[in-house]
Amino acid sequence: MAEVFAAGSIEEVVAFLAGHRGVSLPIAGGTDVMVDKRNGRVHPEWLVDLTSLEALAGIEFREGGKVVRIGSMTRIRSLELDPVLGRRAAALVEAARLLGSVQIRTMATVGGNLCHGTPSAEMPPPLLVHDADCEVAGPSGRRVMPLVDLFAGPGRTVLEPDELLVALELRLPDSGVGSCYLRQTVRWSMDLAGVGVAAAVEVDGSTVTKARVALGAVAPVPLLVAEAANALVGTELDAGAAAEAGRRAAAACSPITDARGTESYRRQVVAVLVERAARIAWLRATGSWPAGVPAPANGVLPSEVR
Amino acid sequence: MAPSCCQVRVGPDLNGAAEVGSDRWDGRAMPASQVDEFQVIGKRVAKLDAPAKVTGRTVYADDLSMAGLLEGAILRSPHAHARIRSIDVSAAEQLPGVRAVIYAGNVTQRPFGYSHDNLPLKRDKVRFIGDEVAAVAAIDEETAKAALSMIKVDYEVLPAVFDPFEALEETAPVIHDERPDIVGNLSMRWDYDAGDVDEAATRAAVVVEGDYSSPQAAPVPIETHVIVASFDPDGHLTVWSPVHMVFMYRKELADCLGLDWRHITVIQPSVGGSFGGKIDIDSHDFITVLLARHSGRPVRLALSREEEFTGTRTRQPIHFHLRTGADAEGNLLFRDAEVVSDNGAYNAWGSHAMLVAMNTVTSMYRVPNSRVRCSVAYTNKNYGGSVRGFGNPQATFAVEQQMEELADALGMDPMDLRLRNANQSGDVTPQGLEITSCGLSDCLRIVREQSGWDQRRGTMRGRHRGLGAAAFIHVGGGARIYASDGCGAVVKVDDSGEVTLITGASELGQGSETVLAMIVAEEMGIPIDSVRVVNSNTDVKPWDVGVHASRTTFVAGNAARMAAAAARDKLLETASELLETPAGELRVRDGVVEVAADPSRRIELGRVARRRLLREGGGVVMATAFYDPPTHNQDKDYRGNISAAYGFGAHVAEVEVDPGTGMVRLINLWTAHDVGRAINPMSCEGQIEGGAAMGIGLALSEELVIFDGEIVAPNLHDYGMPTAVDVPRTVVNLVETVDPLGPFGAKGVGEAALIPVPAAVANAVADATGVRPREYPMRPWKVKAWIDAGESSHASRRAAEPADKGGGDNG
Secondary structure, X not given: OOEEEEOOOHHHHHHHHXXXXXXXXXXXXXXXXXXXXXXXXXXXXEEEEOOOOHHHOOEEEEHHHOEEEEEOOXXXXXXXXXXXXXXXXXXXXXXXXXXXXXXXXXXXXXXXHHHOOOOOOOOHHHHHHOOOEEEEEEOOEEEEEEHHHOEEEOOEEOOOOOOEEEEEEEEOXXXXXXXXXXXXXXXXXXOOOOEEEEEEEEEEOOEEEEEEEEEEOXXXXXXXXXHHHHOOOOOOOOHHHHHHHHHHHHHHOOOOOEOOEOHHHHHHHHHHHHHHHHHHHHHHHOOOOOOOOOOOXXXXXXXXXX | OOOOOOEEEOOOOHHHHHOOOOOOOHHHHOOOOOHHHOOOOOOOOOOOOHHHHHOOOOOEHHHOOOOOOEEEEXXXXXXXXXXXXXXXXXXXXXXXXXXXXXXXXXOXXXXXXXXXXXXXXXXXXXOOOOOEEXXXXXXXXXXXXXXXXXXXXXXXXXXXOOOHHHHOOOOOOOOOOOOOOOEOOEEEEEEEEEOOHHHHHHHOOEEEEEEEXXXXXXXXXXXXXXXXXXXXXXXXXXXXXXXXXXXXXXHHHHHHHOOOHHXXXXXXXXXXXXXXXXXXXXXXXXXXXXXXXXXXXXXXXEOOHHHHHHOOOEEOXXXXXXXXXXXXXXXXXXXXXXXXXXXXXXXXXXXXXXXXXXXXXXXXXXXXXXXXXXXXXXXXXXXXXXXXXXXXXXXXXXXXXXXXXXXXXXXXXXXXXXXXXXXXXXOEOOOOOEOOOOXXXXXXXXXXXXXXXXXXXXXXXXXXXXXXXXXXXEEOOOOOOOOOOOEEEEEEXXXXXXXXXXXXXXXXXXXXXXXXXXXXXHHHOOOHHHEEEEOOEOOOOOOEOOOOXXXXXXXXXXXXXXXXXXXXXXXXXXXXXXXXXXXXXXXXXXXXXXXXXXXXXXXXXXHHHHHHHOOOOOOOEEEEEEEOOOXXXXXXXXXXXXXXXXXXXXXXXXXXXXXXXXXXXXXXEEEEEEOOOOOOHHHHHHHHHHHHHHHHHHHHOOOOOEXXXXXXXXXXXXXXXXXXXXXXOEEEEEEEOOOOOOHHHOOOOOOHHHOOHHHHHHHHHHHHHOOOOOEOOOOHHHHHHHHHHOXXXXXXXXXXXXXXXOOOOOO
């Protein structure tokens, strides 16, 4: 049994964690922590409850909407239902829609999903392609780092036991940007990604000026694959460019074989899904995809729609 | 086209579904059969237990409380195969709060199971990861678990075998070396011959041949096994258990533990689902009773979800190597099956899955010659139970894929091939199955029409879409696997006028209480809410085999109807006196007896009951019945009419396959089921929709993934049960053939709908991709590999034993 410390401020959380290093664990929505606790993967003496910290919650648009700050306690369901993010960070909303069930999404938080360090987690790939930074509070104050640097290995982040993820900050160009998150699963809902893929492109005229490609579930940590993104930059995102990005992403990842797929299968699927996600991101960036309409999980529209 | 021999009720979703096909099924305008002549039968009656369940007021075994109740916990083997050198429980016994620690060294127990090859607490060897070794009863769960960790077991780990083909090789480690009656790990043989397959093969214009495999799957009830046992001060034992076969349970408890079965009461609390997993007794039941005996206190044992996966019985993998041959016109000539059933560590009822699987090989469609050579292998894995469908989904996966392969080879439409060979009323199959009512052809025609089969199959490969069909035969009028296949019923009417049905049958959530109450209400002319069903206590209820084989509506329904008719006749006898009218001129409607020719002369049934009871020399209205269907145990050659009726049905599945990821999306599922008569159409639809969903799980996602004998992820997530998102709209058509022996013509439907789903989906995947699935579940990486290989993934498996041309021993 663990005792619960209900923190009143971020500073109080950090101080408590510092005073109980190694025996305390922050708990946000609890959708991972409670399962880990039941299964004996964690044995905290103290759970530090973050749910009353309003400073951690909320989606806030700044600089005329060019920047969005997402508090770490923001529920996945809030991301899913945010209409502005739906238009301008489609990958993030798509990933949010696919995470667990409505009940789980109503409890689970973006910070919890990131800090649990699960390689197949839904939140990292879309946040990576939207160039997220994370703000971390610790005993010596706040620091900001690129999200890609947060992950240390399966189930691990670089955060110290007395550090707390406070918020994420994403830059959202107001036009000419599109993104997409796709994944492979065994069933079509309530599943973990066997492969998760996000792509984002910025388009000027008919040319890709910037691109990002991120992968989940195919390496010890979520990956940002620059060489795959580079295959898209400077192109009109024709089929050849998308396929090349897929090939490069497949070459860059290091999946394992387990009960949810083989190494070679996962590599093949990375190539396929990167290609599709890049194409859908392009369609969105160029206004050819209906606004606010999510892509099917595997990126294939039902054939009667195609 | 209209159905030829029966009435059809078309599912409520037809309007939407018909858009898919080019022609509407014109049967939807047909009237449902004779429904107007009934007061209750054929009505959409909500399940009687539904309000309590949906409002959380139902009491399950885990909700029971009683003074001094202890919590039990089981220590399970971490090894797939090991000799037990010693067990030391002394430290665990010393832990405060522990009231009993039991193991083979301090209990009295005898072998149980079909082959008497199992012990509740293992003495010399463990044979799978999860095998029961010791158990504790303590004041709470945490203490019990702490005590388990203090039990020291010294194992000598032995080589293990997990693959049934390897298990049948001479060099394999022998799992049951204590059994001198068998050779190696060959625990049973099921060999059957009808006609001359080899001669028939010489006449065949086309022969198709292939391998078809299925995985280890689980029944996954949402309520895990929970058992409570308590001894009275005078030694009488009461067990609360969600088991289906309560009377056999009582007998086996007594036999194994050396108890007097006259001093055992079995009470079945509300059951939170079973799907066959709770059919009969297993180690955890004996262990709970032993803990109660050793502690002198009532004990509850509640399995965790992980234990439910790792420590209970499963659906056994069955590997078929099948050949089917036909002449040039498409008349089936023979089927030839070499089968290996991977039944795990012990022989529970799962060792008999071939009993039902064999019916499909020999009797699905008219097949004059057939041969089955089946080996049941012991392996160091969880052992087979009798999960819904009982061997039939596995057999149908082989047989019905081969029908479409055969049709393609003949250049025929698979539906035409099926219709040409379809079983018909009046057939007696070579195995001796007497086909009485049979709506198979109508079921095939309906799903053919609704799915747009003729226009669409084979035309959608460019869009990676496909249609696939599968039909099935399954016992629907009991299944005689025991000396009796009967069920008793008592109907009583006391002074209140309320009618109580005391039935041997059990409610598992399948709706039997509601259906039986409807049968009684119809027969007695009373409203459904005047009937109370009592069905949970062996001290009270009359004998029944138990819930299995889709038999309850048919067998318990006939018993209830007979008892209700006898009770009604007693009431009419009294009413006849009161109304001064011969009983034959009376009728009962809505609980009132009236003179048919002059309904103004009437008397309420409750008053009749009181007038019969409350007088000198009066009597209570009570009638009993026992119905045992006119069937036979199969002989040593597996011939005989095992069931008094057979259910038939056909499904068409439509899938879209993503060749990039191998993900399969099920788009549509059309079903048509010959249910004899729908006593409660809503209940039938529920069984069919639920069964279809379970079949979809089997087809696409459900599997206990086992590495080196260990179920790697025993949880609801990784197991892969389908969610609502994975289950498309299921179109349900109820075909009513009005069975001559069924209650009001009804046949069993409980298992039916899952049986053809893996085969139909596989056929649809083959239509969509051109490659033929050889195994299920069709998880994405397998489908992708098949597509990329560009040909059928001929499973490398062959039955280890070549076809034995001689007769078989029946194990």
